[in-house]
Amino acid sequence: MRDECLACALAAGRQPLPGGLIFRTESWLVEHCVGPLGLGTLIVKPERHVTAVADLLPAEASELGPLLQQASWVASQLVAAEQVCNCLWSHAGGVPGHLHYVVQPVTRQQMAAYECHGPRLQLAMFGAGLNPDAGEVATVADQARRLFARSQ
Numbered sequence: 001m002r003d004e005c006l007a008c009a010l011a012a013g014r015q016p017l018p019g020g021l022i023f024r025t026e027s028w029l030v031e032h033c034v035g036p037l038g039l040g041t042l043i044v045k046p047e048r049h050v051t052a053v054a055d056l057l058p059a060e061a062s063e064l065g066p067l068l069q070q071a072s073w074v075a076s077q078l079v080a081a082e083q084v085c086n087c088l089w090s091h092a093g094g095v096p097g098h099l100h101y102v103v104q105p106v107t108r109q110q111m112a113a114y115e116c117h118g119p120r121l122q123l124a125m126f127g128a129g130l131n132p133d134a135g136e137v138a139t140v141a142d143q144a145r146r147l148f149a150r151s152q
């Protein structure tokens with residue numbers, strides 16, 4: 001755990017996490033995204049500070065596939081999504097960062113509003129910088145917790 005790492009700080013409660021922890025496995029945490037990628041976008045990250053998929057321990061790697069599938073199902077239930085995108089861009093500032101998969105339920109309305117999709121949509125959403133309302137995030141996080149409990 002490193003103090004300068006936002007992912008570690010959010011996990012340890014040193015930074016406020018809107019919606020709180022949603023779900024956890026032995027090695028992985030699920031949170032609502034703190035960036036402007038829309039309501040219902042989940043972050044799946046290892047609790048341990050790891051910056052490369054290649055450095056995941058065997059136990060961490062074995063939990064990842066099932067968790068991404070489960071988180072994608074949950075995200076699909078939170079928002080009327082056209083597609084739930086999964087991506088990993090842990091390279092903030094040009095330096096390898098704490099791994100975090102973005103599980104983003106993308107709606108037709110978002111694609112129409114930004115007139116793009118896929119990675120371009122994420123860039124456009126970051127450019128617009130419209131963070132979801134903290135109260136709405138808390139509500140969605142509660143829904144996500146219930147959905148994870150149902151999906152066990």
Ligand SMILES: [Zn+2]
Binds near residue numbers: 001002006007009048
């Ligand atoms: Zn970290």
